[in-house]
Each structure stands twice: as structure tokens, then as C-alpha cells.
Amino acid sequence: MRLRHVVVGLFGACLVVLGCVQAVTLEVKDGNSTCIKAELSASMSITYNSSSSTETAVVPLPDSASVDAGSSSCGTDRNLPWLVAVFGSGHALGLSFSTNGSLYSVANLTLQYNLSDTSVFPGSNSSVVVTVVTASVGIWAAVNTTYRCVSPTMVAVGGQSVTFSDMRLEAYMQGNELSPAESVCIADQSITTAPPATTSTTSAPTTAHPSPTPPGTPERGTYYVYNSNGTVCLLAQVGLQLNVSYLSQSQNKTVQEMINLAPNLNASGSCEASSATLVLTQAESIALSFTFSLNSTSNKYHLSGITLRANFSDMSAPFVASNTSLSYLWSTLGHSYMCNAEQTLAVERDFSLNTFKLQIQPFGVTTHQFATAEECQMDQDEMLIPIIVGAALAGLVLIVLIAYLIGRKRSHAGYQTI
Structure with missing residues (x-):
């Protein structure tokens, strides 16, 4: 049982660290109009109790995740817009949005996970559905621009964590496609020298200030x-x-x-x-x-x-x-x-x-x-990188060796002793 937990952990770490997490496209519509659209990869790190110890499951958001039409909405004067993705056996990831007219932001992040799902939580000693929420998300952008963040961004929520990457997202959309104008996250700004996009290609020229180093x-x-x-x-x-x-x-x-x-x-x-x-x-x-x-x-x-x-x-x-x-x-x-x-x-x-x-x-x-x-x-993920890479290389060497031995055996079978 313990070996299986280790394998699950290594596989989950591979998904997070080596970028194997599938990108998912999610849309919330009001009739034929799209109000929220997200293209992103995400993984959830969830700690739970088993009969013998405390375990950690790394759960990628699968490409089979879909928008929950009953919980998602474009919002009203009294209710915030919501994007809720559901997946697996009772798991969900939700984002609500708010705006002050010039900026929009993720107001809340909600994570729901079902501990009775033994395919995700092997050995769990609980069968409850847990919901945790945080308002400390740190995702915001100018209205009529796409929030873009390629770099991994971890959000802590109720003792668990959600890591987003390769994220392009827009709320309060004016059209059905993501805006070409982008609000780039701080992590991406620190690794690129590309000039920030503007919301209009016809804006009057302004005096450029050098970007701070x-x-x-x-x-x-x-x-x-x-x-x-x-x-x-x-x-x-x-x-x-x-x-x-x-x-x-x-x-x-x-x-x-x-x-x-x-x-x-x-x-x-x-x-x-x-x-x-x-x-x-x-x-x-x-x-x-x-x-x-x-x-x-x-x-x-x-x-x-x-x-x-x-x-x-x-x-x-x-x-x-x-x-x-x-x-x-x-x-x-x-x-x-x-x-x-x-x-x-x-x-x-x-x-x-x-x-x-x-x-x-x-x-x-x-x-x-x-x-x-x-x-x-x-x-923990960084420590697992050399283990995963070493295991992959060892597996590759073993495959090559087996193929060589099979090929050599077949070549000898074509000759007969005189």
C-alpha cells in the first residue's frame, strides 16, 4: 500500500513539475454570449488522513473537466459571476469575479474534494465532501484585457493548495473570444522584456518610461x-x-x-x-x-x-x-x-x-x-525532479537492453549448426 502511495505521489509530482498537466478550456455563457473564458492548467495538492498516516494527493485538473451550468453564471446586480469546473467523483474548482469598473479580479477561489473517491485518495479514512474557500487569490487585470500568467502560481486555500500555470483568462467579456490585449502577471514580467500590450492599437503616442529592472x-x-x-x-x-x-x-x-x-x-x-x-x-x-x-x-x-x-x-x-x-x-x-x-x-x-x-x-x-x-x-516537488528523471532514464535503458537482447536472439535463430 505504501509503495502505491509513493508511485501516486511521483506521478502527481511529474504532472506538476514537468508540465504534464493538461490544458483545459472553460467557458460560461449567457445565451450565445460568452462572459467568462479560461484556458489554463491546474493541479491541486490535498493533504488527507489515512488509516496509518497523513498522505498528500496531487490532483491535476483533467481535460475532461466541464463547466457546471447549475453553479456557473454571468452574474447579476446582486450576484457575482462564477466559473465552476466539475470533474471526477464529486470534485470541483470554482472562481468568482468582481470588478470596480476599471479592473476585474478573482474574488474567491473554492476547492471541493470528495474523500470517498479512493482513486484519488487511496486509503482515506473519511468519506466526507470538503469545501474550502479563500479570498487571497491575487489574480486581477484591466477590464477588456486577458489576464495572462504562464508561470506557475500557487494559491493556498484552507490548508490545501491550487497551482495554476499557462493561464489565459478573462471575465466581463465584450466578445466571445479572449481579448488580444493582455494584463501580464508579475511573475511573467520578471522573465520577459516584451512590452506590455495596450487596450487599443489606435491610442495616441505617449512618452515611454523605462520599465524598472x-x-x-x-x-x-x-x-x-x-x-x-x-x-x-x-x-x-x-x-x-x-x-x-x-x-x-x-x-x-x-x-x-x-x-x-x-x-x-x-x-x-x-x-x-x-x-x-x-x-x-x-x-x-x-x-x-x-x-x-x-x-x-x-x-x-x-x-x-x-x-x-x-x-x-x-x-x-x-x-x-x-x-x-x-x-x-x-x-x-x-x-x-x-x-x-x-x-x-x-x-x-x-x-x-x-x-x-x-x-x-x-x-x-x-x-x-x-x-x-x-x-x-x-x-517537495523540486526534490522529486531528479528521482523522476532518474527513474525515467533507468526505464529507458531497461527498454533498450530488452530490445537488444530480443533482437540478438532472433538473429541467432536464422543460423543452423553444420
Whole structure:
């Protein structure tokens, strides 16, 4: 049984890491008009309990997934537009959308999975259908443009995760095809020098401002929070990068900037029985706070809130962004959380936070050192790459050897001894 779980895990990792996940096209229509269209690949990493241990299933969104006409809609004055894809035995992935007139965004991501489906969750000791929701998605675009993000984008939802890739998506559509004008995600902007698309080919020429150079990987800092008795109660090591949109005084327009935080930030905070706070400050310009919550029933903790207050010289007004309903960095009490891979934590429409080489423990610190780490799914996938590649090469060598032996045997069969 354990071997089968390992094989399932390796196969799922192959789907995610090597790009084997099928691309799916999904459309929501109102009569003959399309209001939402998505072309994307997605995989879900779901942790569940079996009779002997905790298992993780990596579930790709299959090309057989279809739009649930009963749950999907183009929206009304009172109801948001919804795209709900159903697949397998009771599984679903849903996206709702909202708009302020100039931008549209994914307002909620919903993941539903049926633990009684033994083909996906072998050995599961539960038969319930679980639904988890998050509002921390970080997908937005200008109205009448297509949101494009080729790079993998992981969204944490209720202790599980959904990773999108090769995504082209548009809501509040004016026609039946995706708009040729694109709003490109931050991850793709950092790896391409192509100029951003505009919403019209007849726009008047404007003075071009050079695109800011990506700042590279930030240095890693070490931060401590102390109890009243002087012992460490929260320990963190991480490189931090802000991604903010604000009104620039010099350019008189909204600009998007990526800013690496220096590793010498002042750290403070507090530790309570079921909550902990880490506050990082830099002079009068930055105050970044993290709130962690502990569920005493499940002994699981997670990052539940991020608040940023910034006041840079080019800002027309101080920048404030806050979200207290986040669902990131899940781990178990008595363990630290670790993720060496870059993670993007979407906070609000105008602010997301990138973390690098992160290890953090907000509860149960006993020796001023991290406890055993629980690694994020992205790190686990990266470790599986050489295993998968090695297994594939070994299989190829074995096939060639068998073919050679069969061919040699057949060639000898054509001769007779004199």
C-alpha cells in the first residue's frame, strides 16, 4: 500500500513539475454570449488522513473537466459571476469575479474534494465532501484585457493548495473570444522584456518610461520575538520583497514597483496561546506585520494576516494595505514551516509579498532554534525532479537492453549448426 502511495505521489509530482498537466478550456455563457473564458492548467495538492498516516494527493485538473451550468453564471446586480469546473467523483474548482469598473479580479477561489473517491485518495479514512474557500487569490487585470500568467502560481486555500500555470483568462467579456490585449502577471514580467500590450492599437503616442529592472533576490534576515521572560517565542528567517502599486508623484500615474527589504529590519511582536505577531520596521518608511493563528483542535497553525504601512518619497500619500483572512504557510504545532522556493503571498489588489528561503516558527519554540521543518509542496516537488528523471532514464535503458537482447536472439535463430 505504501509503495502505491509513493508511485501516486511521483506521478502527481511529474504532472506538476514537468508540465504534464493538461490544458483545459472553460467557458460560461449567457445565451450565445460568452462572459467568462479560461484556458489554463491546474493541479491541486490535498493533504488527507489515512488509516496509518497523513498522505498528500496531487490532483491535476483533467481535460475532461466541464463547466457546471447549475453553479456557473454571468452574474447579476446582486450576484457575482462564477466559473465552476466539475470533474471526477464529486470534485470541483470554482472562481468568482468582481470588478470596480476599471479592473476585474478573482474574488474567491473554492476547492471541493470528495474523500470517498479512493482513486484519488487511496486509503482515506473519511468519506466526507470538503469545501474550502479563500479570498487571497491575487489574480486581477484591466477590464477588456486577458489576464495572462504562464508561470506557475500557487494559491493556498484552507490548508490545501491550487497551482495554476499557462493561464489565459478573462471575465466581463465584450466578445466571445479572449481579448488580444493582455494584463501580464508579475511573475511573467520578471522573465520577459516584451512590452506590455495596450487596450487599443489606435491610442495616441505617449512618452515611454523605462520599465524598472527587477531587483533580484533579497538577502535573508533572521528575526526573533521574545516573551516577557526574555525567551524566544517566535523565530523567522526569510528574504522579503514587496510588490506594490501606488500613485507616483513624479510620474502622476499609478506605478508598480518591486522592492527588496534589507535584512536588518527591527523586529518586535507578541506571542499568545493561539496567536502570534511579528512586526518588522525600517525607520519611518516601512512597517510590515504578520499575524499567525493556531487551531488548538487540529494543532495546525497558519499565517492569517499581513499588514503593510509604507511611506516612500515618491508616494503621493502613505500606502496602507491589510488582509486578516489569509490562509498561508500551514504547518503543525511543534514543527517549523520551511519553503526555500519563492512564494507570492497575495494580500490586496495593490500589494503582494514575495518570500525567499523562508523558515518560520511562531509557536512552540523551546531552544531558540527551529524545530523539525515541514516543507512546502514546491520544495517537495523540486526534490522529486531528479528521482523522476532518474527513474525515467533507468526505464529507458531497461527498454533498450530488452530490445537488444530480443533482437540478438532472433538473429541467432536464422543460423543452423553444420
